[in-house]
Amino acid sequence: MRLLSTFILILILGISCTTPKESADLIVINAIVHTVDTVNENAEAFAIKDGKFIGVGTTASVQEAYEAPEVIDMTGKTILPGLIDGHCHFYGLGLNMQIVDLVGTQSFQEVLDRLAAFAKANPEAAALRGRGWDQNDWETKEFPTKKELDALYPNTPVVLERVDGHAYLVNQKALDMAGIDNDTQVTGGEIVKVDGQITGVLVDNPQTLIDAVMPEVTRQQAVNALMQAQQACFSYGLTTVNDAGLNKETLDLIQELQDKGDLKMRMYAMVSNSPKNLDYYLDKGIVKTDRLNIRSVKVYADGALGSRGATLKSPYSDKDGHFGAMVTPVNEINNLAQRIAKAGYQMNTHAIGDSANVVVLRAYEKVLKDQQDPRWKVEHAQVISQEDFERFSPKILPSVQPTHATSDMYWAEDRLGATRVKGAYAFKDLLNESGLVVLGTDFPVEQVSPFYTFYAAVARKDLKQYPEGGYQMENALSRAETLKGMTYWAAYSNFEEEEKGSISPGKFADFVVMDQDIMTVAEDQIPNLTVSATYLNGELVYENQE
Numbered sequence: 001m002r003l004l005s006t007f008i009l010i011l012i013l014g015i016s017c018t019t020p021k022e023s024a025d026l027i028v029i030n031a032i033v034h035t036v037d038t039v040n041e042n043a044e045a046f047a048i049k050d051g052k053f054i055g056v057g058t059t060a061s062v063q064e065a066y067e068a069p070e071v072i073d074m075t076g077k078t079i080l081p082g083l084i085d086g087h088c089h090f091y092g093l094g095l096n097m098q099i100v101d102l103v104g105t106q107s108f109q110e111v112l113d114r115l116a117a118f119a120k121a122n123p124e125a126a127a128l129r130g131r132g133w134d135q136n137d138w139e140t141k142e143f144p145t146k147k148e149l150d151a152l153y154p155n156t157p158v159v160l161e162r163v164d165g166h167a168y169l170v171n172q173k174a175l176d177m178a179g180i181d182n183d184t185q186v187t188g189g190e191i192v193k194v195d196g197q198i199t200g201v202l203v204d205n206p207q208t209l210i211d212a213v214m215p216e217v218t219r220q221q222a223v224n225a226l227m228q229a230q231q232a233c234f235s236y237g238l239t240t241v242n243d244a245g246l247n248k249e250t251l252d253l254i255q256e257l258q259d260k261g262d263l264k265m266r267m268y269a270m271v272s273n274s275p276k277n278l279d280y281y282l283d284k285g286i287v288k289t290d291r292l293n294i295r296s297v298k299v300y301a302d303g304a305l306g307s308r309g310a311t312l313k314s315p316y317s318d319k320d321g322h323f324g325a326m327v328t329p330v331n332e333i334n335n336l337a338q339r340i341a342k343a344g345y346q347m348n349t350h351a352i353g354d355s356a357n358v359v360v361l362r363a364y365e366k367v368l369k370d371q372q373d374p375r376w377k378v379e380h381a382q383v384i385s386q387e388d389f390e391r392f393s394p395k396i397l398p399s400v401q402p403t404h405a406t407s408d409m410y411w412a413e414d415r416l417g418a419t420r421v422k423g424a425y426a427f428k429d430l431l432n433e434s435g436l437v438v439l440g441t442d443f444p445v446e447q448v449s450p451f452y453t454f455y456a457a458v459a460r461k462d463l464k465q466y467p468e469g470g471y472q473m474e475n476a477l478s479r480a481e482t483l484k485g486m487t488y489w490a491a492y493s494n495f496e497e498e499e500k501g502s503i504s505p506g507k508f509a510d511f512v513v514m515d516q517d518i519m520t521v522a523e524d525q526i527p528n529l530t531v532s533a534t535y536l537n538g539e540l541v542y543e544n545q546e
Helices: 002-017 059-065 088-096 108-121 147-154 170-177 207-211 218-234 248-260 276-283 330-342 354-368 386-391 400-406 412-416 429-432 451-456 481-483 487-494 521-530
Strands: 026-029 032-034 045-049 052-057 072-073 078-081 083-086 129-131 159-160 166-172 187-193 197-204 239-246 266-272 293-298 346-350 376-377 396-400 511-514 531-536 539-543
Touching: 002 166, 026 059, 045 412, 052 059, 072 346, 083 487, 088 239, 108 129, 108 147, 108 239, 129 248, 147 170, 159 239, 166 207, 166 487, 170 197, 170 207, 197 207, 207 531, 218 239, 218 248, 218 539, 239 248, 239 487, 239 531, 248 266, 266 276, 276 330, 293 330, 330 346, 330 354, 346 521, 354 376, 354 386, 386 429, 396 429, 400 451, 451 481, 451 521
Parallel strands: 026 072, 032 078, 083 239, 129 159, 239 266, 266 293, 293 346, 346 376, 376 396
Antiparallel strands: 026 045, 045 052, 078 511, 159 166, 166 197, 187 197, 511 531, 531 539
């Protein structure tokens, strides 16, 4: 009897000394987890509760500390934090999915062929729109003209947007609707003419004249665009997107869809620079929910290098006397910087040419000198004079898109010359000055895939694995730097580093399951990586069925 009593006492004491496990909703084990957390850089497992990570560590330690109704054994698969696209056009991607896709066309005739197929399939269309042509990919690398469009579509407006979004090719019907003729005067862009006659190509600001007379996007088209874009982004592991330029009406719709639970994508929204938008948001203040963050303004300093709209300090090497043009005048940029800083918003300015970049950098320096942590961004920071790199700092951050380098490298030196091109696409130099680089795609200008971004940053090659040895490899980033640029550094630039950007306790449970380890896979296989699953708030939002 005494032995039995002793045994029961030992059993009771053993039970009472066992630490109870903490309750979780989901436990993930046996994975290669790249946390991007400096305290716990690599892990095997984590636990999630109420949409957030609550524990990260080894499989044994997590299973010892937590219990959950669902445990997923990843059997050695790789997991990354939810990826962040630091500069894209999410809504624009969705809209583009509803018009003629001209990306990759190898000639103007191919543009016409795709347009004809779309017109045949959409006979009731009030206007024909397309995007993606790039004359630099054609044998004849000159801007096309409207001649064929006028003959084929005399009564239907046609608007074909260049791949960078900074030039239109339109037909005479569209010009007539917009009231554009040989006497029309513009600033901040160009109505391209040959022998004094309009060709149909409009660069930068004149595009707005066309936009004003095109049929408005319906609510249903806008909803479809957002939902289609979300599906595409989730399939690539993107859980946050920085949309570079949205109007109030679209932002209202985004918030409505997020509130209903239909649109799950997290968005860092840059408000488009217009009087209406600024009057509303700068007075209203920062708008912040778990899925939407509105606290920045997108401004265009200049145009794009491919359409020779980027503003350079010296003339284009392939066009005598041409410097590009400021889309937003210098004095207006200075005034905007003061107004945006006073409102406590972030200013994110598109700057491609070295002249545009120094204008923006000087404006930033002037208003930020007494601010502690503004994190203002230069979007693209594409061509920088050697003397201007030092103007970047922890206060002024570069937001760059690596695939621009590998798309432009075939003709960038023609535009810039052998000396000036050395200051272009200089991601490592920018990192050294600011301490971080924000990485994005600029889709739909480039492809949505963040793995193309990763490859272009690390290997400095395009998808044809050109050039051998990489393009200007002195400015390549390491794999660790690249992953940070797509996660933690991007979150930091959005003032969101406490809630996302790494797999850390207390942060949103956004993560991506990969088919291979992006940190160790052969370099030339990086573009071929695929996402097995994407989770947001611990919820499965995408699963690869192949």
